[in-house]
Amino acid sequence: MGARSFATFLDRADVTDRVLGVVKSFEKVDPAKVTAKSHFVSDLGLDSLDTVEVVMAFEDEFTLEIEDKEAEKIQTCEDAINFICAHPHAK
Amino acid sequence: MGERTQVLALFKKLMRASRSFTHYNFREYALRRVRLGFREKAGVSDPAQIAELVGEGSKQLEVVRKQALISQLYPQARHVMEGTRK
Numbered sequence: 001m002g003a004r005s006f007a008t009f010l011d012r013a014d015v016t017d018r019v020l021g022v023v024k025s026f027e028k029v030d031p032a033k034v035t036a037k038s039h040f041v042s043d044l045g046l047d048s049l050d051t052v053e054v055v056m057a058f059e060d061e062f063t064l065e066i067e068d069k070e071a072e073k074i075q076t077c078e079d080a081i082n083f084i085c086a087h088p089h090a091k
Numbered sequence: 092m093g094e095r096t097q098v099l100a101l102f103k104k105l106m107r108a109s110r111s112f113t114h115y116n117f118r119e120y121a122l123r124r125v126r127l128g129f130r131e132k133a134g135v136s137d138p139a140q141i142a143e144l145v146g147e148g149s150k151q152l153e154v155v156r157k158q159a160l161i162s163q164l165y166p167q168a169r170h171v172m173e174g175t176r177k
Contacts, residue, residue: 068100
């Protein structure tokens, strides 16, 4: 492979585990229902304000800041995983 | 910026500011009040009323920020509910 380094990006499996962990620990969520495909509103029964709180929890977990425009697009666990995997500063 | 985005952004700012209270009781009250305040008005659809509420929320945001800052200047012992972590 070329000299491009992906060292700064996080491992997808690891991100998936952490994202699901964050969602499962959210008070209003039934942990048994959470999968990578879960939609916050239609599958997990959250509203738009809860979704904002979940995104804030992702920001804390991965020490990054998610712009409002980006945050709005995060509606499922998978969206969050994709966003975080593509984010160079996620820790 | 759409109304929805604006309201959600305000919610986020208020949650952030509320979390910065050092005192457990103030912090928990602020978080609870912000969540409740937004849900109380969730059914409002009139743009003029939404604009008015956003203005009101923005004023409250300044109050929360100021009070949270003041609370940081007067640290107190940890509340029993916070346990001994950190």
